[in-house]
Amino acid sequence: MNAPGHHAMLPHPDHDETARQEWVRTFRQHLATRVAPGVAAVYERRVLPRFRAQHQREPADRHEIRREMLQDGYHQFWSALQRRSQELMWDTLADTVEREHDALVSRAKALSADGPGSLELDPDLDIPTYHAAVDIHLQPGGYHSEFAPDDVAAGALYDAALPIYLAGALGPENDLLGRTLAGFLAHHAPEFEPRRMLDMGCAIGNSTLPWCRAWPEAEVHAIDVGAPVLRYAHARAVALGARVHFSQQNAERTRFDDASFDLVVSHIMLHETSRAALPRILAECHRLLRPGGLMLHMEIPRGGTPFEQFMLEWETYNNNERFAGYMTDADLPRLAASAGFDATDCTMERASLGMSTEQKSYGAGDFSFPVLVARKASADAERQRA
Template sequence: MDILEANSQGQHAVLPATTSDEFSRQEFVKSLKLHLATSVSAGNRNAFEVRARPAWQKAHGSEPATYAEIRKSMTDEPYFNFWGAMLRNSQEMMWKSVQIPVQRQLPELIKASKETNGTNGSLRLNPDMEIPRYHTMVDIHCMPGGYHTDFTEDDVANGAVYDSAVYIYAMGRMGPYNSDIGDTTIAWIKANHPDFKPKRILDMGCTVGHSTLAYCEAWPEAEVYGIDIGAPVLRYAHARAQALGKTVHFSQQNAEATDFEDGSFDLIVSHILVHETSNGAMRRIMRECNRLLADGGLVVHAETPPYRDLPTYDAFMLDWDTRNNNEPYWGASHEIVAADIAAETGFDPAKAFEAYQPSAFEAAQAKRTNVFQGGDFGGGGAWWLWGVRK
């Protein structure tokens, strides 16, 4: 995969095709998201400084000191509510814009997913697996049906929807194959552990394998495994990997309790999995990582930054998703302290780490064009990595 080119999404055999009208609709949504994230979002700061902060100070005798207090001060701010309504609407428009072409050609996509099944890699589904409540209780990030819902036999719909939507959501800034989080994690591992050569790699919460396939390229001699709770995203992930010539062993499993043997993996990774699991589930996942990790192995979870590392106002803005984008565990996930969770889950807290790694895609684009591409965190600047060495 060439992370340098991102004028359009990378093509493969099971990527939904679009008519000119469908493509235009998706491009409009992408442009709207960019406009809201740049031009419109900036007005929130002015609304806070000019109206909300003085009003809070007058009412409480002090300025809002935490991101929670800033949120309360902005609750009735018209500009913030307008921006939030537009942002939520753009999210719903995004899903709709990719659902339309998927629905139109779903039988062909299912057929293509079966035809791409070659001899490399594998797919193992579990029709009896219980989907955890933290996924069934809400459509995460407003994705209709979440990762796990089958709408028809041998369904790949939500895998196809997710593949297209992520490219729109990131506005192309995670590369043509949406692999930036994996590419960035790999860059950090190679820079900080240059002699580390994993033989077996597990990607937890792999969805359609955006980041998973990057590990096939980084360590071509390694066996790569991907697990997820969703059958439709895994069917799509397997077909996509086959179409792109990558060997991955996908299976439908809950990362809290897998069927792999003790010490099975040298490297265990996840890419924005953490904020979509509950507090209890995250700790069970880390205990499972401890069980699965071989001596000398490495666990790395990639996420957006913890609130404590951000200016208070920026933490408030990042926390918008907790209450407005069907991400109920977003806020708590941004309070994680790696050493504390390591100690709770059987790891040596002294071997825990937290680090920022510049976005691999943005760095490559900047090098190629000699123009800085980003500035924020996640798909435009850096990803926050945390984990532990065993």
């Protein structure tokens, strides 16, 4: 019998690949529970006292803390080990995906052809610079690079990496973010029934599928810029019995009609974009929503104290999350209001994922996920405003 969450698109690591992948997971748990807390300890015990003695004040912000911590030997070791754990995770997963590459491509083709749902690729789509310039999360080739015709390798790597990267936090189907955001919506707007919804930056659709289950009657669309992750996503959705319409589109400007969705969501996607793209994505959400429609963007935790912010920003500098630092200071409701939403309809809420210490990587502290919520004004309100 297959384990929960098992599906036909997952790669099959052999004995030694399994052993390496399990070791990387063990190593990361050790770093999260035994090494990362030491970073907070050296900050409190030696870095902060020295700073106070030199400057007669507290550090002003995370940037000042970072400048001090980069000189600390313990922090250097933790950073180097954390970085290496990420690199080795991809390296050992690539062994499996490379070995099974042809079979994965064939399986994806067969599943995709069977439906349900659909897959629409756009070979002429420009890959945005924020994907093309660096490989996000150090995944070699990123979400978009193709190494064989009809490639799905990027999707297979990503699906297999998530349980290692987050120590199983996302559950057997890697779907905790989608389950949490769908649950958030049910609680936040109990009367709301999406009939046609869009998930932006869906990658392998792992966060998309819970929406199909929460609202089985809804027509669910999902977009991403990466063709190999979308091919994988559609095959995976079919394997898991979900009907999703995947298409290769840039969230900054899609091909969908005005006012054609009740609900537009994303799951920790905005921080992977750019300063120029973010306002365009929010404006595109406004265009796509019907009057009274809802926009929900879940984001990554940004920390409460300057030290927590400094720890969480490790990913910005060391894991190719180049735009994540900007999100720490960004006023998302204000940006949503500038993008066309009524300022009184834009708020930041929080959703807790209930993650354990070993699943957090950067120590304890505020680890609830921020959610940008905005409702497009009703037709009456729009007329009044005009």
